[in-house]
Amino acid sequence: MEGDGRTDKMMENSPSNSEKTISDDDEIDYSIKPEFYDPDLDAKDESWVNEKRKGRTSDAVLSCPACFTTLCLECQRHETYVTQYRAVFVVNCKTESNQVRQSILRPKRGRRGRESNETAAPVGGETFKPVCCSVCSTEVGVIDEDEVYHFYNVLPSES
Template sequence: MEDGKREILDSPTNSQQTISDDDEIDYTTKPEFYDPDLDDKDERWIHKKRHGLQSDAVLSCPACFTTLCLECQRHEKYLTQYRAVFVVNCKIEGEKVVRQNNSRSRKRNRGKEGLDRSDASSTNIETFKQVCCSVCSTEVGVIDEDEVYHFYNVLPSES
């Protein structure tokens, strides 16, 4: 039994001589890539890019964290969705098209089978194209016919 205790005390995790990485770092020299004014420079850069306009968030790709939009507006009803006109690092997938019937009569006609002929021929059908991150190809949203981007799969950050 005494041998068992001796093995536990002799293990490296219980040793008094264990040295942490913090003990080996020399904090008296400044890091080579440290810039104390970097936050102020970043803030000036973003204000210049936005031309003084405010944004609800800065949007990033959820897979690779690439910046997708610096100026956007949050959806009133769906709080995790955003819309924007000016984007970066986005590509439009032309092959994949999503169509949505945007008529207000959908809820009233829910019990009826099929669509009225007037609904089918009307211009209430919106066409959306899939939008992906240009770096990792993750789907992040759609773009409508008016070239407004609708983001629903993004990481927002306070701006």
């Protein structure tokens, strides 16, 4: 049985005919720089960050773990918990003011388990409000009564 003209045409245009398949890379002229390429972009970004920090240093630049949005340019790493940071100035963060968390601090115990006269903090404890990424609403930390942000769910990068 001989093939009809339609079958022969389909065979010529099929991707399995490797002699006629042309890669997209063969059509791209790499001698021309793309219009979105800027060789000075890193220097411009560094200058912008230095202007925002006003000469102060930071332990990291913090980003949202879900959408990679920048949350903080200037922060300090926690002394004990190395994956936690605190900051005063943030960007792209929103505070959930309708939700409040309270830490209950118990009195310090002496060596033998008895209560000492010193307390760890005021009896009422501290009040915290959740802080979320303003882009994707992922919870990234909390803010305390003194308006200090405590980040614990972030991606740090070298600053």
